[in-house]
Amino acid sequence: MEGSSLSDMHKRVLLVDDDEVIRDVLGTILSKHGYQVDTAADGREALAKVAGGFFDHIITDLSMPIMDGLELLQALQDMEVDAIRTVISGNTEFSSVSQAFKLGASDFIAKPFQSDQEILLTLRQAEEKGRLQKDNVRLQKELEENYIFSNIVARSRAMTTIFKTITKIADYKTTVLITGESGTGKELIARAIHYNSIRKAKPLVDVNCGGIPENLLESEMFGYVKGAFTDANRTKKGLFEEADGGTLFLDEIGDMPMSLQVKLLRALQEEEIRPLGYGQSIKVDVRIIAATAKKLRDQVRDKQFRDDLFYRINVLAIEVPPLRERQEDIPLLIDHFVKKYNQRLGLSIVDIDKTCLHKLMYYSWPGNVRELENVIERGMALAEGDVLTVKNLPAELFQGGEASAPFDLANAGFSIKQNRAAMERQLIAKALSETSGNRTHSAALLEISIPALLYKMKEYELS
Ligand SMILES: Nc1ncnc2c1ncn2[C@@H]1O[C@H](COP(=O)(O)OP(=O)(O)OP(=O)(O)O)[C@@H](O)[C@H]1O
Ligand SMILES: [Mg+2]
Structure with missing residues (x-):
């Protein structure tokens, strides 16, 4: 379900045990069943491997020299590593087992293990559990989002035209750029596009390009794999990968620092990303919706925004009127x-x-x-x-x-007749201009009959 091309086909397993026989036997079983296996002889070696790549599973022994299993689990937790942890150990003392669970292990297998099936089943169950959890969170959110979509209200021609556009283009992978002043409903529209598209069952991931410090934004977006022994001890999926199969909503794109714009452009063109510190590219399938309250064209002119990126995202523009x-x-x-x-x-x-x-x-x-x-x-x-x-x-x-x-209430006097006339005149003029003078449409907007409209137009000297 993660959809990363790294994990789709072969789930990656890191097997940590100081006993070479166990590494061989278990490694062979797992490879035979389609897992891609890497091994480590102690916690420290394991951390070095984790720092260099993504793993879906980490299976670890408890007692090992140099760095034992509990210390490893603690370090994985501190690093916010995403992998499913399973402990396999001859040490079945309650205190160790319960400590392992506290430190994020999702299951425990006692050594010597009973059969291949026991191991495989345990891994599959853990995968399923993780998938269900993710689906649940997403379904819950989707319910809320659908509720929000049914809650966009508007009747103006400008907005109903936008609704029509959304419905038409939702399913395409076309990049959408939504512009409009702050508070006009850009985010609501972005959500409506995602939740009306065939991508709705996959995640909609938000990035606030203006709200994240420049030095963190790159790693947030593209993910990172860092040396386990440097200060930033983490290995994390980027938001692009989180959005795989779904939609990435780049909010306030006008605030994206120049240095990142070129990387974003490359990601969009090549449909692949390079996590920081990771030697390879990862394919992603993401629909981009960008929004901004800034005038991107002016920013392009002022060299605040790259023109090539602007043309790449300005494929379908939706302008939300104030x-x-x-x-x-x-x-x-x-x-x-x-x-x-x-x-x-x-x-x-x-x-x-x-x-x-x-x-x-x-x-x-x-x-x-x-x-x-x-x-x-x-x-x-x-x-x-x-x-x-x-x-x-x-x-x-x-x-x-x-x-x-149409009139200034404080100075208008009390004549309802006069004030109403002023207001009516303005409303009719506005309806006529909005419909380019179409009387049938104007009458509909004004909710009066066509003869009444014609009569009033004459009365107010409008044509
Ligand atoms: N047509 C609408 N119908 C119902 N609620 C709306 C509509 N448009 C906007 N809102 C509400 O107004 C608020 C602002 O909308 P939203 O966050 O989508 O604006 P925005 O354009 O993204 O603003 P900003 O540029 O400040 O991020 C939200 O609470 C949203 O639910
Ligand atoms: Mg917004």
Whole structure:
């Protein structure tokens, strides 16, 4: 299931025992059954081998000279080595066995072992257990993710076009670049692509390219194999390998340091990675989705981002518009968040008063949907009755910043007739411009009949 081309065909076993006969006998049994076997005569030799390559299994004796089995298990734990550990030992004292389990052994076989089958079965069971655990974690996450996908709400033309694109391209391995201001829903869209694709049963792995220090990012992404006796005592799979068969989401790609961009480009072009300190390349099958709030083109111009990498990832671009450019999504989003936080906070807000809705509709939302969500959550927590009112809104919403207010409430006077006319005129103008003057579509957006639209267009002198 790991899908690494190193481990797919032949599981790699490191057999650690000071007894040469055991190494020979057990080694032969395992090789005969398709394992690729390497051996070590004590803990220290084993660590040196672990530092030089990946193993699916480490089978170790307990009493050995130089470094014994328990010390080896301790070191493997400290190094966060991924392999399944099995102890095979003549020492069946409770204290040693229980210590071995505490140090991460998944099974224990008493020497002399009964049969080939006993050994093989133990290894297979451990493999199965590990696979089930990984699947469980993933299935659980997938359930949550699907829930999230059904929770993307939008009705604006721009967003429904994006939904259509997602559905169309989900199954292809095409690299997708999602751009848009912070909080517009880029991550949500990346998840939607993965969970609507044939890759959904494989992992979706996130990398925050801006959140990891430059010197760690490379090893995080590509993995590393380091000398067991240096300060960084670890051997670890990179995120590329973790995402094998699935999707790698490179978030904030605009923040990726130049030094790594060239390595990323090579990985994308060759579809293989080179773990740090590892002599070979490993094939990976990964779909890349990248996102950024920065203007990558400007970064390319300013030599902050490699142009060749830009062209490699900008195969299919999805641009998520800021919330202020899709006001028609706002009521839907409000409704969605009110339901969400009613449930989450145990509230029963049923309505939003008109002035409050007006403020929410015409605020400029520099933080986009994330900011709207926070405002609704906070407002609901503060609300006294079952209606959300302006009293529950934060001060920012009242300090200018209205995106396209059809009228200024503070100075508008009280005439509903006049104010409504101003608002209607703007809405109609907006619908006409969004539909390039198509009256049928405009009427549908405005939720009025075509004759009513034509009448109002004449009244407001719009054409
Ligand atoms: N269309 C939508 N429907 C429902 N919720 C949304 C929608 N768009 C965004 N959200 C919510 O808004 C918040 C921000 O979305 P997300 O994290 O996807 O934004 P982002 O573009 O990745 O932001 P950043 O650039 O800051 O990382 C999330 O809580 C998300 O669930
Ligand atoms: Mg994000």
